[in-house]
Amino acid sequence: MRRVAVTGLGVVAPGGNDPREFFASLVAGKSAIRVLGDDWTERLATRVAAPVDVDASAHFPAARLRMLDRVSQLALLAARQAVADAALELADEERHTAGVFFGTGMGGAATTDEGYATLYRDDSDRIKPFTVLLAMNNAAGAWIGIEHGLAGPNVTYSVACSSSAVAVGEAWQRIASGTTPVALAGGAEAPLTLGTIKAWEALKTLATEDPDDPAASCKPFSKNRSGLVLGEGAAVVVLEDWERAVQRGAEIRGEIVGYGLGTDTAHITRPTVEGQARAMRLALASAGLAPERIGYINAHGTGTLANDGVESAAIRSVFGAHADRLAVSSTKSMHGHLLGAAGAVELVATLLALQTGTLPPTMHLAEPDPECDLDYVPNTARAAPHLELAMSSSFAFGGTNAVLVCRRA
Amino acid sequence: MTTTFEGLREILVKDYELDPARLTESTLLTDIELDSLALTEVIFSLEDKYDVIAKTNGAGLATLGDVAKYIDQLIAERDAAAPPVASKKRTTGR
Numbered sequence: 001m002r003r004v005a006v007t008g009l010g011v012v013a014p015g016g017n018d019p020r021e022f023f024a025s026l027v028a029g030k031s032a033i034r035v036l037g038d039d040w041t042e043r044l045a046t047r048v049a050a051p052v053d054v055d056a057s058a059h060f061p062a063a064r065l066r067m068l069d070r071v072s073q074l075a076l077l078a079a080r081q082a083v084a085d086a087a088l089e090l091a092d093e094e095r096h097t098a099g100v101f102f103g104t105g106m107g108g109a110a111t112t113d114e115g116y117a118t119l120y121r122d123d124s125d126r127i128k129p130f131t132v133l134l135a136m137n138n139a140a141g142a143w144i145g146i147e148h149g150l151a152g153p154n155v156t157y158s159v160a161c162s163s164s165a166v167a168v169g170e171a172w173q174r175i176a177s178g179t180t181p182v183a184l185a186g187g188a189e190a191p192l193t194l195g196t197i198k199a200w201e202a203l204k205t206l207a208t209e210d211p212d213d214p215a216a217s218c219k220p221f222s223k224n225r226s227g228l229v230l231g232e233g234a235a236v237v238v239l240e241d242w243e244r245a246v247q248r249g250a251e252i253r254g255e256i257v258g259y260g261l262g263t264d265t266a267h268i269t270r271p272t273v274e275g276q277a278r279a280m281r282l283a284l285a286s287a288g289l290a291p292e293r294i295g296y297i298n299a300h301g302t303g304t305l306a307n308d309g310v311e312s313a314a315i316r317s318v319f320g321a322h323a324d325r326l327a328v329s330s331t332k333s334m335h336g337h338l339l340g341a342a343g344a345v346e347l348v349a350t351l352l353a354l355q356t357g358t359l360p361p362t363m364h365l366a367e368p369d370p371e372c373d374l375d376y377v378p379n380t381a382r383a384a385p386h387l388e389l390a391m392s393s394s395f396a397f398g399g400t401n402a403v404l405v406c407r408r409a
Numbered sequence: 410m411t412t413t414f415e416g417l418r419e420i421l422v423k424d425y426e427l428d429p430a431r432l433t434e435s436t437l438l439t440d441i442e443l444d445s446l447a448l449t450e451v452i453f454s455l456e457d458k459y460d461v462i463a464k465t466n467g468a469g470l471a472t473l474g475d476v477a478k479y480i481d482q483l484i485a486e487r488d489a490a491a492p493p494v495a496s497k498k499r500t501t502g503r
Binding site for chain 2 (some may be wrong): 061062063066067127128129130132
């Protein structure tokens with residue numbers, strides 16, 4: 001097995017349009033969740049969500065923009081940052097093996113919505129010619145490959161909320177096994193459309209708006225949590241064979257040392273302690289680490305009643321007595337649930353926690369829940385100068401549980 | 410009344426932010442980086458604008474003048490037919 005370095009980070013997410021801004025916002029405990037003001041949101045029962053404050057259209061020429069759904073725009077912006085951060089330059093022969101491993105749950109949700117509106121609302125057959133190309137799930141990954149000339153494997157994983165954690169994990173395996181020396185890995189999601197939010201609303205999993213402070217509507221691990229808050233965004237990391245990165249003098253931002261992947265087969269949505277625990281154990285085993293070595297977990301921590309208790313119990317079952325010395329936080333309390341992009345965005349948060357020795361907090365944790373009995377770094381960031389190893393968990397509808405383990409560089 | 414070429418130019422300026430000074434009837438599609446995929450979309454917009462239905466995606470058209478002539482031909486065919494067949498609304502169902 002070869003070591004896998006992270007040499008570049010890129011993120012466009014609620015709270016920050018680059019890694020530094022994003023992480024500073026998390027450490028400040030600043031929530032990017034707010035009440036959406038657009039006219040179309042009047043039909044929503046809950047109007048809180050976590051949008052990205054970026055005019056992505058300003059970054060693309062008009063002809064290109066017409067071919068990009070918002071999900072691809074966000075993905076391309078994050079990928080550009082990661083490539084620039086890595087100062088990545090590839091020889092022609094390297095381009096033939098360099099890959100893109102991408103995750104998205106929905107692909108071009110706005111395009112799909114718009115197509116249906118044309119067809120059913122407007123009773124028109126004039127579906128736009130690029131609808132297929134904008135909406136297809138692999139569009140974002142494909143555009144990243146085109147823009148950066150990466151001609152190796154280009155694969156998109158669509159496993160709901162584990163999509164981009166799986167994408168990073170699968171890229172990690174490729175590099176660790178020596179088949180791909182360089183990869184861009186990550187994910188993007190742009191689900192803030194009427195059709196998508198309505199569908200989530202119908203599932204009764206969305207948080208109700210906090211009447212006193214809408215920004216505090218997502219309350220992971222708190223007894224008064226009422227559900228998840230949808231967000232949009234993208235994150236991309238450059239993964240590189242460690243020796244290659246060292247030889248070219250790259251600045252190494254962190255290391256991915258383990259990946260665990262397993263599936264709950266009990267139910268399409270309901271998580272299990274056993275399933276989540278198994279993915280964590282697999283990740284530790286693949287890293288060759290005892291559980292006691294982990295200092296911090298960036299939890300899946302959606303803020304739903306179902307997840308947070310199960311996840312807490314799963315952590316306790318894997319870490320035993322060490323669970324009481326472990327710091328666990330859910331940054332979703334601030335950036336919301338980015339679905340297919342969540343794993344990659346939270347991986348970036350985890351890598352920056354390691355790099356800076358600072359644990360981002362779980363915000364809005366006001367009421368302790370006996371079922372959630374761990375140290376969630378409540379409401380205030382914490383210095384952790386000795387933090388060396390951390391975990392990032394993603395658990396999906398459909399049962400796919402994906403866990404990544406990272407080491408400080 | 411504006412010509413079809415002028416209508417085409419309006420679309421290219423508005424949707425593709427192209428400099429109108431670059432757009433003449435003899436301008437090659439390749440010179441303004443309008444590939445076959447982009448041309449498909451431009452023809453779609455022209456269909457809406459002139460209420461015609463193109464039978465092809467414009468393959469074989471080389472210049473902006475060619476594109477305008479192709480649309481003119483569709484308009485002539487439409488006008489020759491009775492009743493008009495092209496419609497923005499679907500033609501089947503309720």
